[in-house]
Amino acid sequence: MSVTLLFAIVLALAFVGYLLGRANASGLKAAGNSLHSIPPYHGYFVALWCGLPAFLLVFIWQAAQSTVVDQLLLASLPPHLTEGMTPARVSLMLGEIKNVAAGRMFGTPDQAIIDAAARYQSLQNTASLAMVVCTLAAAVAGIAFARSRLSPEFRARNRVDGILRWLLIVCSILAILTTLGIILSLVIESWAFFSRVPVAEFLFGLNWSPQTPIRADQVASTGAFGAVPVFWGTIFISVIAMLVALPVGLFSAIYLVEYADKRVRSVVKPLLEILAGIPTIVYGFFAVLTVAPFIREFGMSLGLSVASNSALAAGGVMGIMIIPFISSFSDDAITAVPQSMRDGAYALGATKAETIRQVLLPAALPGIVGGVLLAVSRAIGETMIVVMAAGLTATLTVNPLEGVTTVTVQIVTLLIGDTEFDSPKTLAAFGLGLVLFISTLALNILALQVVKRYRERYE
Amino acid sequence: MTTLDTTEASGMIMNKTAEEAGALAKAVSTAKAGHETKIAASKVSVFYGDKQALFDVSIDIPARQVMAFIGPSGCGKSTFLRCINRMNDTIDNCSVKGTIEIDGANIYDPKIDPVLLRARVGMVFQKPNPFPKSIYDNIAYGPRIHGVAKAGSAMDEIVERSLQRAALWNEVKDRLDQPGTGLSGGQQQRLCIARAIAVNPDIILMDEPCSALDPIATAKVEELIDELRAQYTIVIVTHSMQQAARVSQKAAFFHLGNLIEVDETDKMFTNPSDQRTQDYITGRFG
Numbered sequence: 001m002s003v004t005l006l007f008a009i010v011l012a013l014a015f016v017g018y019l020l021g022r023a024n025a026s027g028l029k030a031a032g033n034s035l036h037s038i039p040p041y042h043g044y045f046v047a048l049w050c051g052l053p054a055f056l057l058v059f060i061w062q063a064a065q066s067t068v069v070d071q072l073l074l075a076s077l078p079p080h081l082t083e084g085m086t087p088a089r090v091s092l093m094l095g096e097i098k099n100v101a102a103g104r105m106f107g108t109p110d111q112a113i114i115d116a117a118a119r120y121q122s123l124q125n126t127a128s129l130a131m132v133v134c135t136l137a138a139a140v141a142g143i144a145f146a147r148s149r150l151s152p153e154f155r156a157r158n159r160v161d162g163i164l165r166w167l168l169i170v171c172s173i174l175a176i177l178t179t180l181g182i183i184l185s186l187v188i189e190s191w192a193f194f195s196r197v198p199v200a201e202f203l204f205g206l207n208w209s210p211q212t213p214i215r216a217d218q219v220a221s222t223g224a225f226g227a228v229p230v231f232w233g234t235i236f237i238s239v240i241a242m243l244v245a246l247p248v249g250l251f252s253a254i255y256l257v258e259y260a261d262k263r264v265r266s267v268v269k270p271l272l273e274i275l276a277g278i279p280t281i282v283y284g285f286f287a288v289l290t291v292a293p294f295i296r297e298f299g300m301s302l303g304l305s306v307a308s309n310s311a312l313a314a315g316g317v318m319g320i321m322i323i324p325f326i327s328s329f330s331d332d333a334i335t336a337v338p339q340s341m342r343d344g345a346y347a348l349g350a351t352k353a354e355t356i357r358q359v360l361l362p363a364a365l366p367g368i369v370g371g372v373l374l375a376v377s378r379a380i381g382e383t384m385i386v387v388m389a390a391g392l393t394a395t396l397t398v399n400p401l402e403g404v405t406t407v408t409v410q411i412v413t414l415l416i417g418d419t420e421f422d423s424p425k426t427l428a429a430f431g432l433g434l435v436l437f438i439s440t441l442a443l444n445i446l447a448l449q450v451v452k453r454y455r456e457r458y459e
Numbered sequence: 460m461t462t463l464d465t466t467e468a469s470g471m472i473m474n475k476t477a478e479e480a481g482a483l484a485k486a487v488s489t490a491k492a493g494h495e496t497k498i499a500a501s502k503v504s505v506f507y508g509d510k511q512a513l514f515d516v517s518i519d520i521p522a523r524q525v526m527a528f529i530g531p532s533g534c535g536k537s538t539f540l541r542c543i544n545r546m547n548d549t550i551d552n553c554s555v556k557g558t559i560e561i562d563g564a565n566i567y568d569p570k571i572d573p574v575l576l577r578a579r580v581g582m583v584f585q586k587p588n589p590f591p592k593s594i595y596d597n598i599a600y601g602p603r604i605h606g607v608a609k610a611g612s613a614m615d616e617i618v619e620r621s622l623q624r625a626a627l628w629n630e631v632k633d634r635l636d637q638p639g640t641g642l643s644g645g646q647q648q649r650l651c652i653a654r655a656i657a658v659n660p661d662i663i664l665m666d667e668p669c670s671a672l673d674p675i676a677t678a679k680v681e682e683l684i685d686e687l688r689a690q691y692t693i694v695i696v697t698h699s700m701q702q703a704a705r706v707s708q709k710a711a712f713f714h715l716g717n718l719i720e721v722d723e724t725d726k727m728f729t730n731p732s733d734q735r736t737q738d739y740i741t742g743r744f745g
Contacts, residue, residue, distance in 0.1 A: 261551065340588035344651070346549055348601040348658055349578035358600065363591050 006058065006132055010139050014051035017143040021046030024150050033152035041156035048163050049146035054139040061131045069123045070094055076119055081112055186437060189430035196424045197225045202431055204228060208394035210414060210425045225428055227435070229394035233404035234436075237315040237390060238379040240400060244319025245375060249326025250368065256327075257334045258356055269331075276324035284388030287317035292389060299401055309391035309403035318385050322375045329371020333364035366450050373447035377440040383408040407432045497522035497662065497692040498543060503557035505538050505547065512538050515557070516718045518711055525684060525693045527707035527724065529700065531744065534713040536696045540664050543694065544580035545573040561662070578605055581655030585667040587647030589639030589654070594631050597639040597650055598622065601658035617657055625653035626683050645676020649683060656687075663687065665695040669702065681706050700740060704728050712736045 022043035029035050035042075074082065074090070082090060093113075100109055100117035101124075109117075150156070194202070205226015252272060256265050292313035299306035337360050345355040361368075391403025392413060414429040498520035505513035513535040520526045528536035538547070545566060547553045558565045566576055578601070589597050598618045599610075608614045618635070622628040627649040631642070639650050648668055655663055665684070669677040684693060684706045697703050703710055703724060710724040712733070720733045731737045738744055 338588070340584055340586055341590060342549070343546065343582075343584055344588040344590065344654075345600075347544060347546060347577055347582035347584075348604070348654065349574050349576075350600075350604050351574050354604050358604070359590055 003058065003062065006135060007055075010051055010054045010058075010135065013054075013136070013139045013143070014047040017050035017139075017146065018043035018047035020143065020147060021150065021156075024147060025156075028150070028152050035152050036155050037157035041160055042150050042154070044160045045156045045163075046143055046146040046150075048160065049142040050139050051142075052163070052167075053142050054135050057135050057138050058131065061134070065127050065131070069120070069127055072123055073097065073116065073120050077116055078112055081110075081116075183437070186430060186434050189427060190434040192422070193424060193427035193431040196427065197431070201225060202227050202428075203435075206396065208410075210410075210428050223424055225424065225431075227407075227432065229396045230405060230407055230410050230432065231435070232396055233311070233390070233394065234380055234406040234408070236398070236400075236404055237311055237318060237386060237406055238376060240311060240315025241318035241322055241379045242372070242376060244316050245322040245326050246372065248319075249323045249375075250330050252323070253327040253330035253334060254356060257331055258352065258360070272327055273324050275320065276328075278321070280321065280382065280384035281388070283317050283321050284385045287313050287385055287389035291317055295401075304401060306401045307391065307403040309389060310401050311390065311397075311404045312400040314386050314389040315400070317389060318379055318382055321382070321385065322379055325375040325378060326368075326371055329374070330364070330368045333367025333371065334360055336367065337363045366453055370447045370451035373443050373450065377443035377447070380443070381408065381436060381440050383412065387412050407436050411436075495522055496520065497561065498694075499560045499563075500539075500542075501558050501560075503539065503542060503555065503559060505535070505542060506554045506556075507550070508552045512716055513542075514716045516713075518718055518721055520692065520694060521709065522692050523688060523690070524708040525688050525695060525706050527703035527710045528694065528696045528713060529698075529703050529710055529739070530713035530719075531739065532698075535716040536711075536713045537666050539713070539718075540666055540694060540696050543662070543664055544577045544582055546577075546582065548573055578658045579660050580662045580664060581658065581660035582664045583648070583651050583655055583666065583668045586671045587644055587651050589642070589647050589650050591638060591640055593636045594622075594639045594642070594650065595635040597654050598657045601654060605658055607658065621653040621657040622650075624656050624687070625649045626679065626686070627653055643676070645672050645679055648672060648676070648680055652680070652683065652687075656691075660691065662692045662694065665693065667696050667698060670698060677702070700728070712739065714739070 020043075022039045024046075025035060025037075025039035025042035029039065073094070081093070085093070096109065097113055097116045097120055099105070100113055101120045202225050205224065206228050207224040207226045208229050209224045211223060252268075256269055260268065292308060292310060295310055295313050295316075296306040296308060341359050341363055342355055345359045350358070386406045386409050390409055391405050392409065393403060394405050394410070395402060397404060411429045411432050414425060414432075420426065496519045499518075500520075501517045503513060503516045504511060516535075516539055528540060530536050541547045542555055542559060543561075543566075545555075547555055555567060558567060560566070561576075561580070564571070566573075590600065592600070595618055598621050599614050602608045602614060602617050603610075608617055619628060619632075622631065627646060630646060631637075631650075639647065642650060648671075652663070652668075668684075669680050672680065681702065684695065687693060688708075695703075695706065707724045709721065710727045711721045712719045712727065712731075712735070714735055720727065720731060720736045722732070727736065728740060731740060
């Protein structure tokens with residue numbers, strides 16, 4: 001029986017439980033009792049007791065089943081098959097048994113393996129059947145238990161509330177645990193990297209060339225992991241992006257809030273926000289196929305030498321991508337400045353521009369700064385545009401017409417292709433990832449602090 | 460007021476700085492005896508889109524007195540107040556008909572720059588609205604944008620004088636660099652009055668200036684209004700009958716967008732000529 005069907009049956013049982021609980025309570029009420037909670041809450045209580053333990057059981061069972069079956073299978077294998085094998089060989093053999101069980105045979109397998117495959121199949125079948133039986137039993141037992149609790153004084157309403165609260169807590173804990181897991185895996189891999197390459201060399205070294213020989217006889221550099229040029233590339237492209245996005249975003253926000261009438265605003269604002277909905281890979285096309293050639297042609301007509309992967313093209317297009325970020329944050333911040341501030345300035349005889357420059361912008365500054373910081377962290381973490389439009393060579397340059405590379409581009413190039421997962425070259429990606437994570441996290445925390453302080457002022 | 464005065468006054472609004480205009484206008488008016496008319500409105504109607512909020516209001520407001528506008532909520536008194544410094548211009552779909560003359564010059568004349576007008580006609584709002592700047596900068600903002608004084612001792616003097624006139628100097632003189640938003644509500648409102656005074660206006664409009672203040676702060680502001688009357692023409696919108704009785708010399712009663720009655724405050728509160736005024740004052744509606 002498939003898990004989906006099982007889920008459907010449990011859901012149906014839960015619904016039956018709901019009807020039973022409600023009918024039970026209605027019966028109590030009809031008998032002249034005064035109930036603490038209205039009948040539907042009795043129904044919900046029974047339904048939750050029916051559904052939740054059963055679902056939980058299915059999840060745990062699914063997670064544990066393969067391990068348990070593998071262990072049982074290994075224990076049942078004739079000893080000569082597993083004797084003196086490394087864990088890696090054992091897992092290879094398990095894979096072979098499973099392939100045979102699934103009917104994918106390569107050559108003629110050992111008779112012992114074929115027997116094992118049959119055993120594996122039967123173990124699996126038993127396990128699945130047991131899961132169905134246990135789950136349904138749990139659901140029915142849940143209904144029985146919950147119904148036994150029902151009585152006129154039973155506080156079904158409060159109990160349902162309590163159960164829902166736990167459900168919500170579990171969901172938020174899941175989200176937090178996932179984050180922690182991601183951080184942990186990043187830190188562990190980075191640790192492995194930093195045990196091979198000193199932290200100081202990584203953070204302050206000026207030479208980045210991560211090519212290492214895969215085999216001993218290969219001709220390749222020994223690898224240099226000074227990440228400063230890579231960090232610089234990220235910063236440089238982000239700065240170019242902000243130079244584009246900050247004025248355009250901020251000024252369009254000012255126009256939309258203070259000058260545009262309702263009709264213009266209702267057209268222009270959604271148009272600006274469309275920019276935020278464009279997939280970054282499309283921006284990448286735009287940068288590579290339109291902007292970069294344009295900049296190169298234009299530079300050449302002026303007699304400048306322009307790299308085909310110029311920082312200017314990548315940064316400029318990234319800036320366009322970030323415009324809606326800045327403009328929508330600035331828009332919110334300026335709109336949130338109370339009308340009384342504008343009135344106060346106008347009543348003193350200030351013009352519109354004076355009011356905006358000297359009163360509205362200072363008052364909205366914390367909100368704008370918060371938005372800009374979030375935009376910067378978005379720019380730093382942006383991958384697709386730079387993978388397509390920025391270069392691969394790590395150069396320390398301040399010339400926007402040259403190519404630079406960024407942290408995200410390097411992570412991508414380090415991880416694609418056939419590489420061992422324990423070479424410093426691959427591990428360097430995690431070191432870069434950790435630095436990226438820490439810096440964007442710091443920026444986000446800073447931005448949220450700034451925005452929070454600003455909110456406290458006006459609400 | 461003679462024709463000569465009229466052209467002079469309008470010329471001043473257009474050509475000279477706000478301070479000069481204010482000082483000269485005051486010199487002209489002090490030379491005259493009694494309380495001559497400072498603001499003369501005739502047939503003022505205000506529309507928000509299609510909705511008419513004010514119907515043909517005509518009123519003369521005397522110089523260097525306190526005129527109180529009273530009436531139930533939504534009666535148009537704040538709307539009319541905001542016509543006097545053309546603050547209604549900042550509302551998108553609002554249009555004003557009729558004329559309002561200040562010292563004989565129509566402020567709705569296309570030649571008048573509303574920005575300069577607002578420097579002559581200060582305004583204090585219902586809720587204190589100091590800028591999120593220091594106390595000093597709050598006061599210095601107006602003089603700075605009008606080029607009355609540059610930073611330095613001249614500006615220090617304006618700040619001190621304005622704060623003194625607003626009876627706030629002694630409370631804040633040691634913390635001029637602190638944010639104006641950190642003051643108490645009553646102090647903030649006096650800061651806003653000082654801010655309006657700093658650009659040296661002739662007229663100060665007050666839109667329910669005490670409605671967000673506690674009784675003690677209200678008493679201080681009322682005391683201040685009484686002192687300011689010596690130098691400024693004050694128009695105050697208030698919901699409190701007691702306040703109108705305490706601070707004003709003349710009162711105007713608005714009802715449903717119409718001006719019902721204008722009279723000496725004493726007379727209006729003891730012997731109103733219109734039944735609706737009588738009903739409002741005695742608390743039968745509103």
